[in-house]
Amino acid sequence: MVxxxxxxxxxxxxxxxxxxxxDPSVSTKKxxxxxxxxxxxxxxxxxxxxxxAFRRWIEPVVVEVEEDERGATLAMAVPTRFMRDWIEAHYxxxxxxLWLSLVEKGxxxxxxxxxxxxxxVSLKSSIKGNSFPSAVxxxxxxxxxxxxxxxxxxxxxxxxxxxxxxxxxxxAACRVADTETPTFNPLFLYGGSGLGKTHLMHAIAWHIRxxxxxRRVIYMSAEKFMYQFVRALRYKDTVSFKDQFRSVDVLxxxxxxxxxxxxxxxxxxxxTFNALVDRNxxxxxxxxxxxxxxxxxxxxxxxxxxxGLVADLHPANYELRLGILGAKAEKHGCPIPDxxxxxxxxxxxxxxxxxEGALNRIVAHAQLVGRTISVEMAQEVLADVLRTSERRIxxxxxxxxxxxxxxxxxxDMHSARRARAVARPRQIAMYLAKQLxxxxxxxxxxxxxxxxxxxxxxxxxxxxxxSAYDPAFREDVDLLKRLLQG
Ligand code: ADP
Ligand code: MG
Numbered sequence: 001m002v003x004x005x006x007x008x009x010x011x012x013x014x015x016x017x018x019x020x021x022x023d024p025s026v027s028t029k030k031x032x033x034x035x036x037x038x039x040x041x042x043x044x045x046x047x048x049x050x051x052x053a054f055r056r057w058i059e060p061v062v063v064e065v066e067e068d069e070r071g072a073t074l075a076m077a078v079p080t081r082f083m084r085d086w087i088e089a090h091y092x093x094x095x096x097x098l099w100l101s102l103v104e105k106g107x108x109x110x111x112x113x114x115x116x117x118x119x120x121v122s123l124k125s126s127i128k129g130n131s132f133p134s135a136v137x138x139x140x141x142x143x144x145x146x147x148x149x150x151x152x153x154x155x156x157x158x159x160x161x162x163x164x165x166x167x168x169x170x171x172a173a174c175r176v177a178d179t180e181t182p183t184f185n186p187l188f189l190y191g192g193s194g195l196g197k198t199h200l201m202h203a204i205a206w207h208i209r210x211x212x213x214x215r216r217v218i219y220m221s222a223e224k225f226m227y228q229f230v231r232a233l234r235y236k237d238t239v240s241f242k243d244q245f246r247s248v249d250v251l252x253x254x255x256x257x258x259x260x261x262x263x264x265x266x267x268x269x270x271x272t273f274n275a276l277v278d279r280n281x282x283x284x285x286x287x288x289x290x291x292x293x294x295x296x297x298x299x300x301x302x303x304x305x306x307x308g309l310v311a312d313l314h315p316a317n318y319e320l321r322l323g324i325l326g327a328k329a330e331k332h333g334c335p336i337p338d339x340x341x342x343x344x345x346x347x348x349x350x351x352x353x354x355x356e357g358a359l360n361r362i363v364a365h366a367q368l369v370g371r372t373i374s375v376e377m378a379q380e381v382l383a384d385v386l387r388t389s390e391r392r393i394x395x396x397x398x399x400x401x402x403x404x405x406x407x408x409x410x411x412d413m414h415s416a417r418r419a420r421a422v423a424r425p426r427q428i429a430m431y432l433a434k435q436l437x438x439x440x441x442x443x444x445x446x447x448x449x450x451x452x453x454x455x456x457x458x459x460x461x462x463x464x465x466x467s468a469y470d471p472a473f474r475e476d477v478d479l480l481k482r483l484l485q486g
Contacts, residue, residue: 034065034072037102041074044098049091057087060214071105077112083214084110151219155202161327163320166196169311173200176250176282177207180215184309186273186283190290191313194353197286201252204284208250215249222258226265233264245272252284256305260296270301283308293442295453316352321345324352325359332363336373343375347386358382393436393484395429395447401484402429414449427459428477434460436484 032040046054062077076095078084087095088110096108157177162170169189176187189197205219220228232241245251251272259265276283287294291306316324322345329336340362348355358378365381366373379386399413406425413426426448433444434456441453448456467474 032102034067034074034103034106037072037099038063038065038074040102041095041098045091045095048094056214057083057091061087071107072099072103073106074099074108076108076110078110084112151202151205152198155199156206157203159327159331160196160199160203161320161323163317163323165314165316165320166191169196169200169313172309172311173204173284174207176284177204178211180212180249182280182282182308185277185280186285186305186308188291188305188308188310189284189286189313190288190310192288192315192351194351195313195315196352197313198254201254201284201286204250205252216247217250217252218245218248219252219254221254222256222269225253225269226259226262229265229268242268242272246275248276248281250282250284251276252286254286255288256285257287257289257294257297260294263298266298266301270298270304273301273304289440289442293446295440295442315349316355318345318349321349321352321355324355328356328359332359334363334366334373336362337375339375340373340378343378344382347382350392354385358385395433395437395439395444398432398436398484399429399447402432402480405480405483416449427462428480430456430459431463431477432481432484435481 042058045058049058060078060083064075064077066073066075074095076087078087092108092110099106099108157170157174160166160170169191172184172187173189175183189200191197201219205217208215208217229238229241232238253269256269259269273283285305289295290310290312291302294302294305322341325341325345329341336359344355344358344362348358362373362378362381365371365377371377399410402425403410403413406421406428408422408425412422413429415422417423430444430448433439433447434441437444439447441456444456445451445453463477467477
């Protein structure tokens with residue numbers, strides 16, 4: 001299906017073409033103006049070939065119509081030699097016959113243009129970098145597709161270090177990148193910040209671009225999706241907005257948790273999502289939480305997001321951290337002693353982004369100040385980072401300490417028992433988890449026997465209330481807090 005925006009683009013382009021050729025001296029007698037002829041031809045081809053073959057073979061073609069005394073030449077350029085040979089062999093005759101039935105005089109030429117997609121250009125510039133200024137690029141969904149985010153050239157599969165914590169997500173990403181018919185739809189990637197979700201999505205886009213250049217891919221953050229949608233609403237242009245997304249082969253939306261609470265955007269995303277999945281197009285979504293845990297997202301969307309494969313990225317373990325640091329150190333081309341790599345892998349456990357940042361700082365420091373890299377030097381350069389990452393308190397620790405303090409079993413932190421003697425300490429532990437860890441309310445709820453986030457909110461309020469009225473109680477809670485903070 002060609003979007004109405006693509007049609008508009010087509011009209012704009014062919015109009016420009018018409019203006020250029022308004023010189024009466026070159027006008028030839030013909031049955032149809034070439035631009036109209038091509039439009040007719042395209043529709044006839046769609047009928048003849050069927051939607052699937054049309055999309056696969058004709059839509060990616062870049063078409064240019066030239067007119068001179070020899071008639072109307074239909075120049076059809078495709079990205080690969082294989083495609084050109086295929087189209088010529090299978091559809092050459094029909095295209096020629098139809099073309100000649102539509103114009104007075106003319107010919108059809110097939111050629112190969114170097115793929116528009118080179119690995120070192122962003123999606124944005126590659127779409128704009130159309131080598132035919134007045135041509136119609138049918139595979140370009142719409143002009144606004146150029147609003148997609150550019151891809152980071154470092155985020156490739158080659159640069160992704162695989163280990164136990166991310167192997168499922170990695171394998172799933174490779175699978176969707178390599179297969180044209182979705183085996184699981186959607187692919188839902190989730191995990192904490194800095195664990196490689198965006199990296200994997202970009203890697204999928206790069207891979208498809210290199211290996212299946214005629215598959216249309218849109219990669220976009222949920223935030224951008226919302227922004228574009230709101231803009232489309234404002235300019236009453238939702239039709240081309242819809243078309244832009246609904247005519248792609250692969251849609252990737254990053255950080256989908258962002259649409260929580262944005263009701264109209266959710267609604268639109270839900271419909272786009274369904275339209276694509278129904279047509280067997282691949283949808284890939286990332287978030288910082290699992291589908292069930294997405295805050296303020298409608299139930300039907302949450303459940304739909306969980307239909308395909310849900311793959312989580314776990315925080316990198318020591319082994320994976322070593323692997324990542326080793327790979328990145330090599331890229332820096334600056335020798336880093338194993339001892340320093342081990343030191344960093346040991347000390348910075350939070351996420352890969354911080355690990356990378358630490359390494360960059362050490363290398364920059366070494367290069368700028370000309371110091372040799374050593375463990376002492378790393379300790380000094382990273383003093384601030386190391387302090388914060390050393391003092392990370394976990395919910396498990398909190399539960400243990402609180403249970404000890406009130407002399408209850410740790411199991412009661414997870415149990416459904418409502419007796420005050422266990423319920424109150426459990427509430428205190430929830431409160432401390434909220435205060436002392438960066439965990440979200442649903443995450444905390446889950447850690448306490450799969451309780452709802454509203455239960456956690458209730459616990460936090462209750463403890464605040466009691467602390468305000470009862471100094472002894474407040475002291476008790478403060479004591480626990482200090483104990484935990486060490
Ligand atoms: P997220 O989107 O999950 O917040 P990113 O994909 O932006 O995280 O990753 C943060 C940084 O860590 C990026 O620079 C990325 O290249 C790097 N990174 C994450 N995981 C890996 C990995 N397994 N191998 C190599 N680099 C990684
Ligand atoms: Mg990201």
